[in-house]
Amino acid sequence: MGKKKVLVVGGSGYIGRRIVKASLAEGHETYVIQRPEAEVGLQIEKVQMLLSFKKQGVRILRASFSDHNSLVDAVKKVDVVISAISGVHIRTHCITLQLKLVQAIKEAPNVMRFLPSEFGLDPARMGDALEPGRVTFEDKMAVRKAIEEANIPYTYISANLFAGYFAGSLSQMDSLMPPRDKVSLFGDGTKKAVFLDEDDVATYTIKAIDDSRTLNKTVYLRPPENILSQAELIGIWEKLIGKELEKTYIPPEGFLATLKGLDYKLQVAIGHFYHIFYEGCLTNFEIGEDGVEASKLYPEVNYTRMHEYLKIYA
8 A cells, every 4th residue: 555644643642652653664754743832831852752753754744723724734734644642631631632633634635544542442332431431431432423423534443451551560550560579450350451562552553544444443452462361461470570479359349449539530540440350341342343453454563462571571
């Protein structure tokens, strides 16, 4: 397939910068939006990253979410738009910006594909999610609704669990590093989840942007060797360090009891953990006709296995 003009919105973010790198590696003409400092604040790291992108051949487009015409002008220059806007403040930030982006793309008939900022659990399967965490999925579905009502060609990426957050910590909620003495397991630790190196998320994302098989589909990232239970992940770590960890098993009722009295963001996070590790929501369904699986589409991608990923922590 031919090379595309790819705009990454949020290109200096956690997953966005990896998508920029993957786009360049595939030889696409890659663009990143530079927003006014008055809109994003004085962030030297992001400025330096944009400058490093420029050195690598990325084209910088100046645009503002408070200036609709500037967004339209930006998306009119490209074939594909990928939103990697952070969802950390999704209720007040991400959904608003993405809906503005949808409106701009609606006016740009040249855009052949839009990938909104999802990259986690499939919101279409989370209608029964616990409050207040359900709002995350409702917001993503609102963006999907706007995309589809505007007849914008799309691909949704369901990337499951970022390894930097969930594998390196052995899925502990209070750390980003793996424990070496004691570890908590959710339930009996046997529900299967899917762990992805973030660079692999970016690689699969770029592979999908001009593939007819992913048009108007959800692409599920489920590399088979990374479909693991929490107990299996811990077992990999124990083998690496040559030591068995002391384990505490947290029953579901005890886990949900921790919701009470916590601030909003923690309640959202705990609700998501519950669905992943107690209900197995990442793997307890078959992919239907509205979806495809990335590792089957792109067997040439040598994705990072978690037994290799965890070695850097040992």
